[in-house]
Amino acid sequence: MATTKEYLNEIRQDIRFEAELCGHPLKFLSTWGIFSPREIDSGTDLLLKYLKVNPSDHCFDLGCGYGPIGLAMAKMAPQGQVLMVDKDFMAVEYSNKNAQLNKITNAKAILSNGFQHIPADSKFDVVVSNVPAKVGKEMMTIMLYDALHFMKPGGRIYLVTINGLRDYMKRNLQEVFGNYDKLKQGKDYTVSYAEKLK
DSSP: OOOHHHHHHHHSSOOEEEETTTTTTEEEOTTTTTTSSTOHHHHHHHHHOOOOOOTTTTEEEOOOTHHHHHHHHHOOOOSSSEEEESSHHHHHHHHHHHHHHTTOSSSSEEEEETTTTTTTOOOEEEEEEOOTTTHHHHHHHHHHHHHHHHHEEEEEEEEEGGGHHHHHHHHHHHHHSOOOOEEEOOOOOOEEEEEOOO
């Protein structure tokens, strides 16, 4: 039986695993305290099945965690750029570690609460978020209007939420973007989509 000290040493080590995302094999390091540290969560997995990214797209991963969505987009957009943000400094640290680990040079993570610390002149073709269930309606409203502001005309937003937020997302995307499409409703999660029309 391991001593407490041995157990602590063990769980302080980086968690390592591999996953194939959008046809690309990726390696991940993560740690306890970051969302879904041992495997790609089922919401992210569902979202990535419906995500379309063009080779030169500029992409934004909102609430990146340790980077699975952002790094998958970087692989799908080799001529583009991916900016990943999280308000958790450990998530940002591990996203950047994982970009290095996978030799991905067109993605970086920075600390930001939503779009708060994004350069004002930034414009994105694709905005993606695995929306936390407890995000709160005020933050959600800010995020959606900021996403609209930072998207290029014709830009696309993909959001995955727990099914309980499905109707809420439909109403809010209709209100902010003037359109909405439900790409997939799974057992636990729904993938929502909208476009910036002009």
